Amino acid sequence: MFYREAGQFKTNYVADQQIFPVLQDRLFVLAAIVAAFVAVPLFATPYLYTEILIPFLILSLAAIGLNILVGYCGQVSLGTGGFMAVGAYAAYNLWLRVPEANNLIVVFLFGGLMAAAVGILFGIPSLRIKGFYLAVATLAAQFFLDWLFARVKWLTNYTPSGSVAVGNTSVFGWKIDTPDERYLFILAFVVVATLVAKNLVRGHIGRSWMAIRDMDIAAEIIGFRPLRTKLTAFAVSSFFIGIAGAMWAFLRLGAWEPLAFDINRSFQILFMVIIGGLGSLLGSFLGAAFIVLTPILLNQLPGWLGVKMSTALLSHLEFMVFGAMIVFFLIVEPHGLARLWAVAKEKLRLWPFPH
Amino acid sequence: MLGPFLETLIGGLLTGVLYSLVALGFVLIFKASGVFNFAQGAMVLFAALTLARLADQIDDKEVHLVHFVVAAGVLGGTLALIGWYALREYVARGGGEGERRKMLLMAAGGALIGGVVAFAYGKGAWPLWIALAATASIMGLLAYAIERLVLRHLVNQEGIILFMATLGIAYFLDGFGQTLWGSDIYKINLGLPNEPIFLFEGVFEGGLLVDPGDLFAALIAAILVTVLAIFFQRTRIGRALRAVADDHAAAQSVGIPLDRIWLIVWTVSGLVALAAGVIWGAKLGVQFSISLIALKALPVLILGGFTSVPGAIVGGLIIGAGEKLSEVFLAPILIRAFDLAGGGIENWFAYVLALIFLLFRPQGLFGERIIERV
Numbered sequence: 001m002f003y004r005e006a007g008q009f010k011t012n013y014v015a016d017q018q019i020f021p022v023l024q025d026r027l028f029v030l031a032a033i034v035a036a037f038v039a040v041p042l043f044a045t046p047y048l049y050t051e052i053l054i055p056f057l058i059l060s061l062a063a064i065g066l067n068i069l070v071g072y073c074g075q076v077s078l079g080t081g082g083f084m085a086v087g088a089y090a091a092y093n094l095w096l097r098v099p100e101a102n103n104l105i106v107v108f109l110f111g112g113l114m115a116a117a118v119g120i121l122f123g124i125p126s127l128r129i130k131g132f133y134l135a136v137a138t139l140a141a142q143f144f145l146d147w148l149f150a151r152v153k154w155l156t157n158y159t160p161s162g163s164v165a166v167g168n169t170s171v172f173g174w175k176i177d178t179p180d181e182r183y184l185f186i187l188a189f190v191v192v193a194t195l196v197a198k199n200l201v202r203g204h205i206g207r208s209w210m211a212i213r214d215m216d217i218a219a220e221i222i223g224f225r226p227l228r229t230k231l232t233a234f235a236v237s238s239f240f241i242g243i244a245g246a247m248w249a250f251l252r253l254g255a256w257e258p259l260a261f262d263i264n265r266s267f268q269i270l271f272m273v274i275i276g277g278l279g280s281l282l283g284s285f286l287g288a289a290f291i292v293l294t295p296i297l298l299n300q301l302p303g304w305l306g307v308k309m310s311t312a313l314l315s316h317l318e319f320m321v322f323g324a325m326i327v328f329f330l331i332v333e334p335h336g337l338a339r340l341w342a343v344a345k346e347k348l349r350l351w352p353f354p355h
Numbered sequence: 356m357l358g359p360f361l362e363t364l365i366g367g368l369l370t371g372v373l374y375s376l377v378a379l380g381f382v383l384i385f386k387a388s389g390v391f392n393f394a395q396g397a398m399v400l401f402a403a404l405t406l407a408r409l410a411d412q413i414d415d416k417e418v419h420l421v422h423f424v425v426a427a428g429v430l431g432g433t434l435a436l437i438g439w440y441a442l443r444e445y446v447a448r449g450g451g452e453g454e455r456r457k458m459l460l461m462a463a464g465g466a467l468i469g470g471v472v473a474f475a476y477g478k479g480a481w482p483l484w485i486a487l488a489a490t491a492s493i494m495g496l497l498a499y500a501i502e503r504l505v506l507r508h509l510v511n512q513e514g515i516i517l518f519m520a521t522l523g524i525a526y527f528l529d530g531f532g533q534t535l536w537g538s539d540i541y542k543i544n545l546g547l548p549n550e551p552i553f554l555f556e557g558v559f560e561g562g563l564l565v566d567p568g569d570l571f572a573a574l575i576a577a578i579l580v581t582v583l584a585i586f587f588q589r590t591r592i593g594r595a596l597r598a599v600a601d602d603h604a605a606a607q608s609v610g611i612p613l614d615r616i617w618l619i620v621w622t623v624s625g626l627v628a629l630a631a632g633v634i635w636g637a638k639l640g641v642q643f644s645i646s647l648i649a650l651k652a653l654p655v656l657i658l659g660g661f662t663s664v665p666g667a668i669v670g671g672l673i674i675g676a677g678e679k680l681s682e683v684f685l686a687p688i689l690i691r692a693f694d695l696a697g698g699g700i701e702n703w704f705a706y707v708l709a710l711i712f713l714l715f716r717p718q719g720l721f722g723e724r725i726i727e728r729v
Contacts, residue, residue: 076515125710129717132391132518136653137713140706147703151695162696263650267522274519312538319530326523330516331508 003348019198036187041180049179050252056292057186058247063272063284064197065240070270071279072201073233074213075126079138081265082145083115083238084245085258089149089156090114091246092164096157104171104185108246115242116235118145123234127227130216142263149258165255182251189247193240198281200236209233210279241269271322275329277336286337294321362564363683364676369569371675372576373638376631377652378659378667379579380624385661386587387596387620389514389603390506393521396649397528398494398625400641403632404532405493407541407641410486487629494625497528502617510603510613529646538643543636545571572634579630580668583623587664592619600662654709660719669720674705 003024010016020026044053062084069075091111094101101107122141126134149155156164169176176185200206208229211219220226249256268291276287295318302309309317333339347354377399384392501524509517551564587593598606599616607613635645655674659666678701686698712719 074515076518125713129713131515133657133713133717135515135518136657136706137710139650139653140703140710143703143706147699151697151699153694153696267526270519270522313534316530316534316538319526320534321530323523323525323527323530326526327505327520330512330520330523331505334516 003345046179049183052292053183054186054252056288057190058244058252059292060285060288061190061193062241062244062269063288064281065237065244066269067273067284069233069237070273072206073209076135077138078135078266079141080241080269081261081263082142083119083241084265085145085149085261086118087111087115087242087245088249092166095166102170104169104176108243111246112239112243116239119234119238120231123231126230142266146258146262163255163257166250169250186247186251194281205232271326275325275336277338280338283336283338363679365565367676367679368672369573371672372573373634374651374655374675375668375671376576377648378655378671380627381652381656382664382667383624384620386600388617389600391518393518394525394528395628396646397525398628399632400646401528401532402490402494402629403636403641403645404536406486406490406633407543407636408536409489490629491626494629495622498618498621498625501621502614506617541641543633543641545637568638575630575634580664583664654705657709657713657719660721663721666719666721677708678704
């Protein structure tokens with residue numbers, strides 16, 4: 001009844017090629033963005049900001065990055081945590097060593113660029129190998145980068161404990177300190193990044209990624225160069241992941257050590273991509289929401305039901321739920337939560353008359 | 356100089372044997388079904404935990420009611436699911452002699468696992484051999500559950516989807532094992548002598564230190580490899596396994612039952628996981644970090660080739676020795692050259708070695724060269 005595109009005619013190319021061709025989608029996205037910028041700050045508590053909204057947004061960005069690589073280009077990577085660490089430590093070193101660059105936007109972009117460079121380096125093996133061989137090869141990146149940031153003293157500015165801290169962060173003189181400022185800054189960044197990603201995957205580059213994913217040899221024959229295509233996917237993906245890593249370190253943690261970006265972080269973000277939906281930007285957000293909210297829900301649920309559970313048991317249950325959800329989605333709905341959303345829209349198109 | 360070098364080398368080689376054991380589980384499943392099983396490490400942990408908790412003294416104070424309820428619930432749920440699937444199939448096919456036998460077997464398995472859990476949560480220590488037998492049957496049951504609940508629904512999917520499914524299984528199994536059996540550090544006591552053995556005392560200064568546990572591991576690995584090689588090369592089932600690995604559909608069309616093959620393979624690799632778990636558990640104690648050795652087995656596979664049993668062994672030895680040698684001899688040089696805060700390069704050495712190797716010989720040392728045609 002409400003979701004109906006009949007009568008919405010496109011009479012020029014600009015109208016035909018817009019990101020959301022259906023009016024209802026446009027309104028919905030606009031409403032969501034306005035709500036995120038205006039309505040949320042009206043009632044959100046610091047807990048909501050620091051424990052739910054900020055992690056959700058940052059991990060969504062990382063999931064978008066990984067989704068570009070895994071979902072759009074078909075190159076499975078288990079090195080996400082390592083690339084996040086590159087972003088975080090590159091941003092930290094720029095912030096530390098170049099005081100004039102104390103502008104979060106500059107710092108984050110630098111982190112993203114460094115991550116992109118490292119991503120290209122570790123993407124080179126993808127030209128000779130694919131599938132799980134590549135997954136194992138990206139683990140090399142994960143372990144090597146973990147080690148690098150734990151051992152090379154210069155990168156952590158010779159702190160004895162190996163953990164580093166940032167403070168006094170600002171953007172063009174605007175200090176980013178309180179949870180709501182952090183939230184708004186991250187939100188703005190994520191919105192812009194999502195727009196960039198959406199346009200990338202819609203355009204020529206995205207098409208070439210998908211061609212390589214669907215059948216690499218055929219794509220090569222019709223003229224996509226595998227070398228360039230795969231490496232751009234690694235670069236763009238690592239760029240987003242690096243920015244997410246820098247954000248995670250600067251705006252979520254404030255002080256961190258390499259453990260914050262260990263292999264569990266890689267798995268966490270891969271799970272977001274699988275559960276949310278491979279090859280879908282919306283899915284990246286849905287997957288991130290699922291992964292961020294499930295542990296919180298699991299922690300609260302026994303309390304509501306009046307059952308006492310130890311924290312160890314809860315963390316084991318979390319493992320079991322994630323594992324079961326992965327298997328469930330791979331079997332029942334390989335396209336993830338994003339597909340469920342699409343099905344809901346299909347249903348709405350016919351509602352209330354299903355035939 | 357030669358003494359420490361040889362000692363490091365032997366220590367590394369013996370650690371490498373353990374990597375080989377884990378890698379062997381990977382190879383078996385990949386060889387027979389084309390599934391890259393990331394859950395092998397979780398299976399090692401699960402097997403070791405089960406054995407340790409069954410064999411070891413179980414303290415009544417540790418067992419909370421919640422643990423018991425959750426364990427019973429999950430176990431009962433799994434069994435009920437399996438039973439329901441079997442029943443549905445039984446009804447759909449209109450029954451039959453083989454089917455009835457299968458259901459009886461399953462009921463017996465369910466009763467066994469229930470008894471094991473009940474007994475384990477009772478009191479008293481078990482003799483090791485009973486615990487071993489019980490753990491082995493639990494691993495068999497686990498293989499059955501995985502085949503029924505996961506693999507069966509993913510036939511004909513791409514390899515990478517199956518890989519991600521085993522990632523989910525790995526997570527589930529890690530949580531499940533620890534919920535069921537607890538998450539402290541448990542000891543497995545095999546009754547081996549603890550004192551290190553000195554070899555060649557006359558030849559080198561101080562002789563060579565060798566841990567008898569490691570020698571035992573090497574022995575177990577040698578027996579396992581021999582048995583598996585004979586099993587794969589000489590038996591009917593082994594031939595069927597190789598056929599399935601080559602082409603699922605072709606194997607099915609000549610009458611090889613895919614589900615049974617998968618069940619056999621997963622059971623065997625469960626038993627290999629048990630062997631690896633026993634040895635690692637006896638050496639280091641059973642704890643969560645055991646499941647991480649699966650990550651050490653991955654470079655072994657790349658080096659040795661995904662489909663080669665001897666490759667897993669040789670790759671394991673190379674990685675084990677290379678890792679220890681690099682840590683002892685290369686790390687100090689790196690620390691001095693780059694002003695590092697400590698070594699720890701064994702964390703990535705194997706991976707980087709494998710990565711470089713991959714660039715020159717993607718199929719590994721003993722792997723088959725697969726030519727993809729359009």
